Amino acid sequence: MKHEKTDQAGNYYDLAVIGGGPAGTFAAALAVKAGLSTVIMEKKAYPRSKICGGxxxxxxxxxxxxxxxxxxxxxxxxxxxxxxxxxxxxxxxxxxxxxxxxxRTALDHLMAGYARAKGAVLLEEQSLEAISWIKNKTGENYTYILETGSPIRNKLTARYVIAADGALGNTARLAGLRNNKKDxxxxxxxxxxxxxxxxxxxxxxxxxxxxxxxxxxxxxxxxxxxxxxxxxxxxxxxxxxxxxxxxxxxxxxxxxxxxxxPFLGPLKKAASNNLLLIGDAAGLVDPFSGEGLYNSFKSAILAVRSITEAGKENKPAGELYNELFKINFRRNFAASLSGAILLHARAVLSPSSLPPLIASLMENRLWFNRDIDYL
Ligand SMILES: Cc1cc2nc3c(=O)[nH]c(=O)nc-3n(C[C@H](O)[C@H](O)[C@H](O)COP(=O)(O)OP(=O)(O)OC[C@H]3O[C@@H](n4cnc5c(N)ncnc54)[C@H](O)[C@@H]3O)c2cc1C
Missing domain, CATH: 3.30.9.30 (D-Amino Acid Oxidase; Chain A, domain 2)
Structure with a gap:
């Protein structure tokens, strides 16, 4: 895909999204729709592959x-x-x-093109290596300074950051939301x-x-x-x-x-100030099926909603996102895990009951994965 390789559009954005997988590109498209100037920083060049069942x-x-x-x-x-x-x-x-x-290669390429067509700036081959922040005068809001390394060096600033850099991403660690222990x-x-x-x-x-x-x-x-x-x-x-x-x-x-x-539970805290983690970076894969796209999209919706709502009151978006994250993912996880154990037990004791249950899971009709009204 031919895109801007440098940040020629000027280097301040309302929102910087780290990682151009499905979670990041979807969040970027939603953010643009909500009126935020948005940049996506992706470390690879499209089309690029991702290991997945598709x-x-x-x-x-x-x-x-x-x-x-x-x-x-x-x-x-x-x-x-x-x-x-x-x-x-x-x-x-x-x-x-x-x-x-x-x-997945085609899906991710399609979604990146979609976010770009909606108005997001897409920077390829820019891998986030350092992040720092400064407080504004009231001490309530931060400006983030993001620096990329090889192959393309860049530096830009943003009021909000959505980290969607996947299961091996480093933004959560750079922001102090994940420690260095092996998860x-x-x-x-x-x-x-x-x-x-x-x-x-x-x-x-x-x-x-x-x-x-x-x-x-x-x-x-x-x-x-x-x-x-x-x-x-x-x-x-x-x-x-x-x-x-x-x-x-x-x-x-x-x-x-x-x-x-990352299907053993959402992170304890998924945001700090105006930096929010979504998708695999926040540990949101379903513990039974290994499905990750659904929660990637759902967390993208919640993150952008938190930014727009909190922005109206000039409050840190992370406070609202942590609350929504707790209700929608952390509380739900105990139910999802019990459901997963139950389904694994059925695979041993009554395999014939599994196909309709898997179909229900795909359509969100099982008791343990029913959505809370979050929108
Ligand atoms: C074998 C396997 C099969 C699966 N099958 C399915 C399935 O069939 N259906 C399903 O729903 N889910 C499936 N999943 C889960 C699904 O693949 C993930 O949940 C999904 O990819 C998460 O999307 P994401 O955008 O959060 O992260 P990712 O898709 O991992 O995207 C992260 C992006 O961030 C970029 N990045 C990383 N670090 C940086 C950095 N420092 N700077 C800039 N960019 C960076 C990466 O290059 C990548 O483009 C499967 C997973 C595996 C491992």
Missing amino acids: FISARSISLLPVDLNLISIPSEAIYQVSVLKGRQPRTYNSKTRLGLVVE PRGWGLSKVIKARSKVAETGAAKFYPLPFLGGMGWSLSGPDWTNQGVGGFCSKSRLQKAYQSIFNGYPDPAGLLSWPL
Whole structure:
């Protein structure tokens, strides 16, 4: 994508978003709509890949603007969920679309282009390396000074910062919201095979429960690719073995890539003054399914809402965001975790009950993931 590589537009913005993944680009598009001058600083150049299953659930899609036009990128609509345990499939057919299988590279590229078309300045190959802040005269608000390093050095200032730099991002640590200890987290491993799987059925998502690893495997096919992977709360080597035992038709683990899954609970505090963490950077992956896009989008909505509401009263946006974060994610997490344990137990005791429950999760109809009225 050809974008500004330097900050030629002038270097003060209302909002700087660190990280141009789905959480960051969505937040940027919302912020522009709310009237904030917005810059996105992304360390890579688009199109860039992200390790992911590429499934956008119906509940995630419901949060996105219609004019994003998701189906302009190659996708497969999902109407069926199959759970395979002991090689015997249990299937649930839905009348409504449960989600879309897409390639993450294409999704992220689409979303970055969307934010830019709406008016956000998109700076590629700018990796945040240092952040400092100064208080204004009343001591209530801060101005953030953001510095990027290799490959492109830049310095800009912003009144608000949204950190959306993912599970391995450093903004939370630079801002003192996460310590240097290793966070407890799981792993996801995935491989994209550039051909449709021979066993793929149109519109079907296949899942392979791994209850003793606290996770599951998946096979998700798009028009001309298949994404196969496993995720769970255990070591990468155990997950590699699980991958090989599930996909024994594809025993070659070459190209099997791993990435952390922060699904063991939202951070205790997700904001300080006017710096707010969203998406994986705030630890918001669902503990059962490993789905992260839904909470990425939801946290983006809450963060931008906090900024606009707090801005009216000249108060720090972080206070309101921490409150909304507690209600929507931290309190909900206990319920989501109990739900995850219950679903893993069902995978052992009653696997046939799982497909409709997974479908309900995709549509946000389960008791433990129902939304609080946050908008
Ligand atoms: C194997 C696997 C499979 C998954 N499958 C699914 C799935 O099918 N469906 C689903 O909903 N979720 C899935 N997830 C979770 C999902 O991928 C994440 O929740 C989602 O990507 C989070 O989006 P994000 O924008 O918060 O972070 P990311 O997508 O990680 O984006 C962060 C961005 O920040 C940039 N960045 C990092 N550091 C800096 C820096 N210092 N300066 C500037 N930019 C920086 C990165 O380059 C990146 O572009 C899966 C995860 C894994 C690991």
